Amino acid sequence: MKPRFMVVLVKELRETLRDKRTLAMLALFTVMYPVVLGFILQQMVNRATKPERExxxxxxxxxxxxxxxxxxxxxxxxxxxxxxxxxxxxxxxxxxxxxxxxxxxxxxxxxxxxxxxxxxxxxxxxxxxxxxxxxxxxxxxxxxxxxxxxxxxxxxxxxxxxxxxSPIKLQRYDTGTNASRSAAMIGSILAALFFPSFMLGMATAIDSTAGERERRSLEVLMAQPARAADLVVGKWLAAGTLAMVGVTLELALAHLVLSWLPLEEIGMAWSLSWGGLAMVCIAALPLSLFAAAVQVALAMNSKSFKEAQSLLSFVMLVPMVPGVLVSMLDLKTATWMYLVPMLSDQTLLREMARTGQVEAVPFVLTFLSSAVPALAAVAFASWRMKSERYVLAV
Missing domain, CATH: 3.40.1710.10 (abc type-2 transporter like domain)
Known part of the structure; x- marks a missing residue:
């Protein structure tokens, strides 16, 4: 017998994929960031090589x-x-x-x-x-x-x-590599590659909670022989699955763009292998689940569909703050960075691009930094779903 949360998962995915506008938005956010990143770097290359060409x-x-x-x-x-x-x-x-x-x-x-x-x-x-x-x-x-x-x-x-x-003859030796310079220059830009984790599943999270409650279809769903936890987990995984697939495709596309650009013309290089990229993608999977869990929990506690949209639109900006601050303050990589959701993924990708090899601890910390709060948010949403005041919106 299929688990009940799987039934809810399939139902939510089927409803989401049936909407062509939602699919178009998912495709847009998946492609937009790698294309913008490639365009910016291509302009830097053109600007650097223009004097030599012309x-x-x-x-x-x-x-x-x-x-x-x-x-x-x-x-x-x-x-x-x-x-x-x-x-x-x-x-x-x-x-x-x-x-x-x-x-x-x-x-x-x-x-x-x-x-x-x-x-x-x-x-x-x-x-x-x-x-x-x-x-x-x-x-x-x-x-x-x-x-x-x-x-x-x-x-x-x-x-x-x-x-x-010239009594003194100064000899200068630069031990920095193109890869390390690349990581320093585009470290802040890499944060944008993980931002769709909070975008791709938001529509599904809002519609399956606040939207269904406004349409009164949530009451019918809760009348079925399924626990509140099964309903929440199914909705959570539906939103998280869309985000995970989108972010994985986006990172792969960004890897293709960065590998294709002649970054050596501006003293940069992108030496990350497909194996290293796969490890980064695996470590980044909980980030999408964390984003979906927070969105489901917050949308459930919103009084209306519009309130949920407004609240989550603001909340999406919060995960970008640590990455922006670290880039502005030019802080060196430290262990605590792997404990902050999204900042940990940004730091991990930057270090992988710079050195090509990272120890297992950063991968584990990056995975757990999003997985643990994701489970906590799901547990809170499951507890909230048991309340009749929530279901009846009173």
Whole structure:
């Protein structure tokens, strides 16, 4: 004989899947977050590689006075365009058009000062409000290297080694990997991948509790030979099943998107394997059950369908607060993070993406951090279902 809660589960799933609008919303929330994440990262890649693909235009006033510097700028993939002398307003108007990343104005006395071994002035004009900061720094690096070469040549001409000006030789070694940088950069974005856990089952949780009570169909259901716990568990599992399936598909889609994007162009990498993703998905299953349990419990205690919708719409924002705070405060990974629902899943996915291997304890804590409060919420809802005041909405 089929358990009674399974009968309720099948009944709730059948009613939910029969509604095409509900299915459309489930599909939307499943696909939306991976697509948005992929779009954001693709824009970052395009922005980082655009200068290399298209180069950058630099307007130069008096380019003939420093031909060697112009040659070095062209070697760095800068397109030089010589323009007539102009005042500050003209330079500002030229930069405002955003076609030119910077304006170089070589002083009229550049050659005279150069020959006299006095500082030769070069003005670099740029718009800090434009998204050209990296290319402006590249121009500064070329000019600094150009000045260092001149200083070295002058020292050699006077019989002094250029090494005299560099008594310390600093060697920099970065032990960070692309994977670790990726986890730090998109750690806050990963939290959005678990947010549908609180979205996908909400409609079913509200309709099967507050909705059925308003339609008076809940009285008929409770007249059947089934315990209150069977009814609650069936409704809980129906909402949780939709959320679990949706989140699993969403994580798989996000994994495909992140694996396909050329993240190495922006110093990032996504090295999570399908096996690691499967372990994260298993650990994240209780999060969907926890969300469904809380939604069922709160919807049951709402006086109307609209009140349940308003209440749960606000409650859905609460699980995102710890993840946002941790990202803003830039806190290091700690054990207590695996004890907070949703934050634990976000932290686990970030660590798996960063290192590729995580010990068993974080998986267990992540699983239990949502499973235990989910069972507590179901127990409370089952106790609440026994009340005639609830069923009759009095």
């Amino acid at each position: 180069g950058a235009e630099v307007a130069v006033i008096g380019a003939a006075r420093a031909p060697t510097l112009m040659t070095q700028l062209r070697q760095k993939n800068f397109t030089l365009r010589e323009v007539a002398p102009m005042d500050e307003e003209g330079i500002a108007a030229l930069l405002k058009g955003r076609k030119t990343v910077a304006v170089l104005r070589v002083s009229d006395k550049f050659a005279e000062n150069y020959e006299a071994m006095r500082p030769a002035a070069i003005e670099l004009w740029f718009d800090s409000a434009a998204d050209t900061g990296s290319r402006t720094r590249d121009i500064e690096d070329v000019i600094n290297a150009y000045g260092s070469n001149i200083a070295g040549a002058r020292l050699l001409a006077h019989g002094v080694s250029p090494a005299t000006l």
